[in-house]
Structures are given as C-alpha cells and as structure tokens.
Amino acid sequence: MTNENKNQSSFGMIGLGTMGSNLLQNIADHGYNCSGYDNDSKKVDTVNDLNRGNIHAFSDLKDFVQNLKSPKVVMMLVPAGKIVDSVIEELLQAMDKGDIIIDGGNSHFTDTERRFADLEKKGYHFVGMGVSGGEEGARKGPSMMPGGDKKAYEILKPILEKIAAHVNGEPTVAYMGERSAGHFVKMVHNGIEYALMQLISETYEVLKKGLQMEDKDIHQVFEKWNEGRLKSYLIEITRDIFAYKKKGENHLFFNDIKDEAKAKGTGKWTSQAAMDMTVPVPIIDIAVSMRDLSKYKDLRTKASKLYPNEKELKYGNTGDYLAKIEEAFYFSMVSAYAQGMHLLYCANEEFKYHLNLDTIAKIWRGGCIIRSEFLEDIYSAYKKDSKLKHLFLDESIHESLQKSIPGIRTFVSDAALHGIAVPAFAVALSYFDNFRNEEMxxxxxxxxxxxxxxxxxxxxxxxxxxxxxxxxxxx
Structure with missing residues (x-):
C-alpha cells in the first residue's frame, strides 16, 4: 500500500473524534498519506490545523472519497447502530465495486453479519474490526480484531500491522475469522473488561471498608500488584487513579465521582449472546447487573438506613490478609478470562468463524484494555492445545488455580460475614465449584x-x- 500519487491517500477515516483523529495520526506517522471526513467542520478544521503534509480532512464526502487511491479503503469510527447503515448508504453512492469498507466501531455482531452479506452481494469488501486501547492506544498502537473479507484483510494487513501495538516484536492485530468474527471477539473482550473492572471495584471496597485502609495505602497495594502476576493495564490505571489529585487540592479526585456506573451496552451484548448459546458467563452477567444496580442510588440510600451493618467491619491483621486478597483476585481473574474464552470456543463451533484462540490471546497481550501478564499463560495454553475447550483444564493453569483456592474461599466467606458485597468474586467461586461438580x-x-x-x-x-x-x- 505504498502511495505513488502524492495527491491521493491510501487510507480514509470517517469520524474525526478523538479515536478517529488519533488513529489517522498513527497511520500518518508510518508514512502513509491518509484522509479524514466528518460532517462537523470544527473537527475537520482541527485535523487540518495539525499542518501535517500527509493528512487531509474534508467536510464533503465526495471530495473525501475522490481523494483516495483504488482500491479505496474507508474506515468508519462512528457510533454503533443505524448511523453505520446510513454512512454505508452514503458511501455506496461514491465508492466503486471492489472497494473496502471497514467498520471500526463497537457494532453488534449480528449487524455486522447482515452488513457483510449485503455488501458482498453488491460487490464490496466489508471488514468488521474491533479496536481496543482507547485514545492512547489509537495514537500509539491499539489491538485490532478484524474479521470478514479475507482478501480485504490481506490488502489492509501491512498498514494495520504497522499501526498496531507490538509485543515481543509481534503486532497485536490478526485476521480473526469469517463474517462477523471480529466484532464478536471484540464484544467478548469487552465482556471480560466488565468482569475485571467489577472485580477491581469489589477489591477496593474490601480494602476500604473491610481492612479500613487509607487511600495512599490502597495505592501501594495496586502498585505492588502491578509488579507481580496481576500486572495489567486495568491494575496499572487503578494504581494511578489512587494517586491523582487535581491541582491545588489535597484529596484524591476519584472520591468526588458519583458511585453510579454508566455502560454502552457491549457487556450486556456478551451476556445476551452467551445466554442465546447456553454458555455460562456468570462473572460477566453479574458485572453488568452491578452497573445497573449502581444507577438506583435513591433506593440504595433508603435501604442503607433500613438495613445498617450489624457488626464492626474491621477484619484484623491487614498485612496477612492482603496475600489472601491477591490470591482471590488471581483466582477470579482467571475465571473471567476462562469464561470469555469458553464463549469464544463455543461461538466458533456454532458460527463456524474459524477462530484461533491462541491468536486472540496473542493480540490481546498488548494495546488493548484487558492486556495483562496472565494473557501470556492463556496464549501458551492454546498454543500447546489449539482444541482446548476450557482454560480450567490446562495443566499449568490448574496448578496455579489450585494454590489460590484457599484465598478465594476465605475472601468470599469473610466478606459475606462482614456484610460487604463481592458478587463477582462469589460467582467466580460458585462457577468453579459447579464446574468441578460431577453430579450437579x-x-x-x-x-x-x-x-x-x-x-x-x-x-x-x-x-x-x-x-x-x-x-x-x-x-
């Protein structure tokens, strides 16, 4: 995809918000001429004001498309839903058969399935691609999960491999599989993300209410954990949140934030898809439910007066107990990934995506929100046995999980005795106990x-x- 005509671009981006603009700059950093389009003239001006010779932004769709070399490559980064369909309809008026359309948003996989079939009939190449890593990932190297048209991916591969994050010299992008595979994989990625975030928030509550630790001490806990087997992006940013103060203020900023969590729906989609396929992913289900419960602040406030805690929350020896919490978190983290990977295994069987689970683990090791040290173990497990049905059955993971069982049992039972809700930890343990239960x-x-x-x-x-x-x- 080297560009011989300096007046034409190798890559086009529709949607010049922070993600789109950052990805465009990432592409330009690697020597490609690229173009952007947005119907918001301010966003167009912002991109053009970068004064980069190889990025050009347009507010007219036809001018934007005409500036692309053939086969034209256009990536959409617009909100999921009807707007994707309307943008595709507009593009079809300006693009030619054989051109490539990429949906890089968080579209529901069933919509991607429909769009793939429709565009294939019309003679266009369609790629549904999950992108993870947030704003920083888009700018410096995301993890990308493209699925759909294999021929189109081969054309896109050189540029995607350059702009992706790299782990051990390998890019965190690969072809996921047929039709809607890319967006299905990204949906499950987000479901695991929900579960891990819920586990971290429950851990924080036990540290704060159970062990009655100060924020600075909680910061040190996450700092230490991020240097060991729990090392991950989410633990890292949690560590940083526990150190962030606004200029001129002496308290942590996150304590000013309401305890009402929002969601964009991808966690819910994971639960819905799993239920439709009769695959249990209870740790993801409960993470979605707890976000929903957080929104009922007025009811929770009234209930807190009616049902106050009956006993002192203080657990006892903090130092000894932190090791048990680390074990409990490790156990539950393994369960979150295991449930997500099991869903991918079953989706592969049902939808004939031709997924490679080791490849998925491999590209999740860098650039994405759920990147973690443990993904190396997942990658190794599926590399060793590509037909592994469930991570709990891997010999190496079995050994480390066994050692963490006392910690999770102590953690869950103590939390229950002290009236502290740890539903994600509890369901991780119950899932495990029934998974190993020959006679349910x-x-x-x-x-x-x-x-x-x-x-x-x-x-x-x-x-x-x-x-x-x-x-x-x-x-």
Whole structure:
C-alpha cells in the first residue's frame, strides 16, 4: 500500500473524534498519506490545523472519497447502530465495486453479519474490526480484531500491522475469522473488561471498608500488584487513579465521582449472546447487573438506613490478609478470562468463524484494555492445545488455580460475614465449584419441570426421553 500519487491517500477515516483523529495520526506517522471526513467542520478544521503534509480532512464526502487511491479503503469510527447503515448508504453512492469498507466501531455482531452479506452481494469488501486501547492506544498502537473479507484483510494487513501495538516484536492485530468474527471477539473482550473492572471495584471496597485502609495505602497495594502476576493495564490505571489529585487540592479526585456506573451496552451484548448459546458467563452477567444496580442510588440510600451493618467491619491483621486478597483476585481473574474464552470456543463451533484462540490471546497481550501478564499463560495454553475447550483444564493453569483456592474461599466467606458485597468474586467461586461438580443437582430441576409441565427428562444409562405422571398414586 505504498502511495505513488502524492495527491491521493491510501487510507480514509470517517469520524474525526478523538479515536478517529488519533488513529489517522498513527497511520500518518508510518508514512502513509491518509484522509479524514466528518460532517462537523470544527473537527475537520482541527485535523487540518495539525499542518501535517500527509493528512487531509474534508467536510464533503465526495471530495473525501475522490481523494483516495483504488482500491479505496474507508474506515468508519462512528457510533454503533443505524448511523453505520446510513454512512454505508452514503458511501455506496461514491465508492466503486471492489472497494473496502471497514467498520471500526463497537457494532453488534449480528449487524455486522447482515452488513457483510449485503455488501458482498453488491460487490464490496466489508471488514468488521474491533479496536481496543482507547485514545492512547489509537495514537500509539491499539489491538485490532478484524474479521470478514479475507482478501480485504490481506490488502489492509501491512498498514494495520504497522499501526498496531507490538509485543515481543509481534503486532497485536490478526485476521480473526469469517463474517462477523471480529466484532464478536471484540464484544467478548469487552465482556471480560466488565468482569475485571467489577472485580477491581469489589477489591477496593474490601480494602476500604473491610481492612479500613487509607487511600495512599490502597495505592501501594495496586502498585505492588502491578509488579507481580496481576500486572495489567486495568491494575496499572487503578494504581494511578489512587494517586491523582487535581491541582491545588489535597484529596484524591476519584472520591468526588458519583458511585453510579454508566455502560454502552457491549457487556450486556456478551451476556445476551452467551445466554442465546447456553454458555455460562456468570462473572460477566453479574458485572453488568452491578452497573445497573449502581444507577438506583435513591433506593440504595433508603435501604442503607433500613438495613445498617450489624457488626464492626474491621477484619484484623491487614498485612496477612492482603496475600489472601491477591490470591482471590488471581483466582477470579482467571475465571473471567476462562469464561470469555469458553464463549469464544463455543461461538466458533456454532458460527463456524474459524477462530484461533491462541491468536486472540496473542493480540490481546498488548494495546488493548484487558492486556495483562496472565494473557501470556492463556496464549501458551492454546498454543500447546489449539482444541482446548476450557482454560480450567490446562495443566499449568490448574496448578496455579489450585494454590489460590484457599484465598478465594476465605475472601468470599469473610466478606459475606462482614456484610460487604463481592458478587463477582462469589460467582467466580460458585462457577468453579459447579464446574468441578460431577453430579450437579440439576436432576431435581428436571424432575420439577416434568412434574409441573410434562417437559420430560433423560435417565442415567438409558437411551431416550421419558415422562412420569408424578401425581398418579399407582405409578
């Protein structure tokens, strides 16, 4: 994709907000001529005011498209939903068959599936690409998850590999798989992100209310953890949040923020997709639910007066207990990744995406929000066994998980005794205990279903489906 005509661009970007503008500058840094378009003239002016010779921004779509060399490559970074469809419709009026359209936003994978089929029929190449790393990642190197048209990816590959983050000399971008695979992988990435953020927030509450630690001491905990096996982007930024004060103020700024968490829906989509596929991802489910509960501040305030804590929250020896919390966090973090990767395994079976789980772990090691030291272990597990159905079954992960079990059991039981909510930790433990449970009590549920609704059941050691008239005294 070297550009011989200096008047034309190799890459076009629609949407010149912070992400779009930063990605455009990242592309330009690597020697490519590129163009941007936005219907907001202020954003266009901001990009043009950068005075970079190889970036040109336009407020007219036709001028923007005409400035691109063929095959034209246009990436959209616009809000998910109907606006993506409307931008595509406009583009089709200006682009030619054989050109490439990339949706780099957080589109729902079912929309990407539909758009891929529609554009393929019309003769256009479509790539649904998840992009992770936030503003800084876009500027310095994101993790990117493209899926869809394989031929289009081969054309895009040189530029994407240059602008991606690099880990051990390898770019954090790779072809994910067929049709909507890229956006499905990004959706699961975001679900894992929800789970990890919930675990960190629950950890903070135990440190603050259970161990009654000062903010500066909590900062030191996260600082220490980020130097060990919990090292990750989210632990790192949490450490920094516990040190950030506004100029001229003596208190941590985050204490001024309301305890009502917002969401853009990708965590919910992960839970919905998992439920549709009957794949359990309870740690993601509870993370979504807790964000929802946080919004009911008025109800929580009233309930706090009605149901005050009955006992002193102070746990005891802080130093000894921090090691148990670290074990509990490690255990639950493993569970969050394991549930997400299991969902990807099952999606691969159901949707025939041709995903490679080791490749996904590999490109998540850098640039993205859920990058962590533990992803090296995940990468190794799937590299060793590409058909591994669940991370809990990997020998190396099994060993480290076993050592963390006492910590998670102590942590969850103590939190319950002291009236501190740790639902993500609790569900991580319950998921594990039932995952290793050869005889779940689901036989009783099947009997109940058959009793009240004649839903039938299966029997041990017998082929077929059965029904019992449970109220027949002579049966």
């Amino acid at each position: 009590p689901a036989n009783l549920i099947q009997a109940q279903r058959d009793f009240f609704g004649s839903h039938t059941y299966e029997l041990k050691g017998k082929e077929g489906v059965f029904h019992t008239d449970w109220e027949d005294p002579n049966h």
